[in-house]
Amino acid sequence: MDNFSYQSPTRYVFGKGVENQTGKLVNEIGCKKIMLVYGRGSAVKSGLIDRVKASLADAGIKFTELSGICPNPTDDKVREGIDICRAENVDGLLAVGGGSVIDTAKAIAAGTLYNGDFWDFYCGKAIVKDALPIGVVLTIPAAGSEGSGNSVITNSALKQKISIRTDYALRPKFAVMNPELTLTLPMSQTAAGIADMMAHIMERYFSPTEGVETTDRLCEGLLKAIITEGRTLVENPDNYDARANIMWSGTLAHNGICGCGRREEWSAHGLEHVLSALYDVTHGAGLAVAFPAWMTYMTHKNPSKIAQFGRRVFDVDIENDREAAMEGIKRLREFFKYLSLPLTLGDLGITDPDFGKFTSDFHRDKGTPWGNYYPLYPSDTEIIYRLMQ
Numbered sequence: 001m002d003n004f005s006y007q008s009p010t011r012y013v014f015g016k017g018v019e020n021q022t023g024k025l026v027n028e029i030g031c032k033k034i035m036l037v038y039g040r041g042s043a044v045k046s047g048l049i050d051r052v053k054a055s056l057a058d059a060g061i062k063f064t065e066l067s068g069i070c071p072n073p074t075d076d077k078v079r080e081g082i083d084i085c086r087a088e089n090v091d092g093l094l095a096v097g098g099g100s101v102i103d104t105a106k107a108i109a110a111g112t113l114y115n116g117d118f119w120d121f122y123c124g125k126a127i128v129k130d131a132l133p134i135g136v137v138l139t140i141p142a143a144g145s146e147g148s149g150n151s152v153i154t155n156s157a158l159k160q161k162i163s164i165r166t167d168y169a170l171r172p173k174f175a176v177m178n179p180e181l182t183l184t185l186p187m188s189q190t191a192a193g194i195a196d197m198m199a200h201i202m203e204r205y206f207s208p209t210e211g212v213e214t215t216d217r218l219c220e221g222l223l224k225a226i227i228t229e230g231r232t233l234v235e236n237p238d239n240y241d242a243r244a245n246i247m248w249s250g251t252l253a254h255n256g257i258c259g260c261g262r263r264e265e266w267s268a269h270g271l272e273h274v275l276s277a278l279y280d281v282t283h284g285a286g287l288a289v290a291f292p293a294w295m296t297y298m299t300h301k302n303p304s305k306i307a308q309f310g311r312r313v314f315d316v317d318i319e320n321d322r323e324a325a326m327e328g329i330k331r332l333r334e335f336f337k338y339l340s341l342p343l344t345l346g347d348l349g350i351t352d353p354d355f356g357k358f359t360s361d362f363h364r365d366k367g368t369p370w371g372n373y374y375p376l377y378p379s380d381t382e383i384i385y386r387l388m389q
């Protein structure tokens with residue numbers, strides 16, 4: 001096991017009705033005037049935004065607003081938000097939504113305090129050292145941004161989707177998590193969220209670090225719970241406990257606890273971010289295509305951990321590593337199919353794949369080589385993209 005330093009400072013307030021505590025929680029982190037950030041309509045339609053505003057008013061918190069954040073959020077909304085925060089002397093942000101809204105709020109929180117252009121953080125010119133405090137009201141369990149120090153933004157002009165990771169600066173101060181708020185999600189979004197949280201665990205699980213049985217078992221247990229509860233939600237989308245377990249799993253998948261003491265991978269995410277940037281595909285749906293393709297290639301390069309995944313997560317009973325690995329990937333794909341997730345680039349609507357461009361964009365954004373489990377060079381990467389057909 002490698003040395004590590006781990007702190008997950010976010011306060012998670014979980015359960016039915018907890019959104020009514022939002023104003024009190026904003027007060028407790030010392031904010032007086034915040035910017036409320038939300039998406040294109042779901043939180044307004046459900047009445048959540050009105051409840052959150054009422055809670056802020058009760059606590060005497062002033063607020064300004066930025067709405068209309070899209071999935072795969074873009075730099076233009078970040079710049080708009082930074083201008084508002086500076087003009088209105090905002091001292092904190094409240095994101096009401098999922099990964100796209102939270103990541104936009106994080107970029108604004110860092111950009112408002114920075115003298116240059118916020119994209120400097122994403123293109124590697126600057127490192128986020130400070131940010132306005134952020135609170136979250138989570139409406140979709142998926143990206144895990146409510147507990148992560150990460151933010152992912154797409155630069156529309158450059159067609160580049162870049163993820164940054166900070167240890168603490170961008171971790172939300174609190175996350176309000178009411179599983180009932182996810183009842184309005186279409187099944188396709190619930191399913192994409194499940195694929196994304198599984199991917200967050202698997203990016204940590206497929207590690208070359210030896211002697212990490214505790215985190216291996218933590219990862220396997222979470223994956224098994226997600227698979228069980230995911231199946232329940234296909235049968236009964238209104239099951240509260242399944243919603244609650246999926247929501248909490250999504251946070252544990254990505255708040256860092258599964259990665260302690262081990263080197264992480266993040267190739268499938270890089271492969272997917274190229275597709276999101278070019279085709280605006282839903283992140284979790286893209287991962288359902290990208291991750292099995294990466295695993296298939298790894299089965300030929302380094303099958304041991306892929307085989308362990310098959311045996312321990314999908315109960316594969318095969319001795320030979322390569323065969324156990326392939327059977328595990330088959331069962332993972334069957335699970336994704338059960339969730340009605342796409343399995344190929346064609347299913348994602350990508351009918352004109354330019355594998356050379358995908359490969360060069362991947363290495364432009366991630367560097368060469370990329371990956372710890374098995375380092376990827378362009379010749380490897382292109383084969384993985386071709387395996388997505």
Ligand code: NZQ
Pocket residue numbers: 038039040041042043069070071072073097098099100101103139140141142143144145148149150151152163181182183184185186189193196254269283284
């Ligand atoms: O815009 P609205 O109308 O709110 O609709 C949203 C959006 O269309 C809808 N939605 C959210 N909650 C809902 C709801 N619809 C009905 N009822 C509700 N309760 O769902 C759609 C997707 O929302 P989005 O925020 O995009 O989903 P998600 O949480 O999956 O976030 C995806 C983004 O997060 C990034 C992804 O790359 C992608 O850009 N990621 C962020 C990470 C991080 N910061 O740590 C890590 C991840 O790996 C990921 O890359």
Ligand code: ZN
Pocket residue numbers: 143196197199200269283
């Ligand atoms: Zn993800």
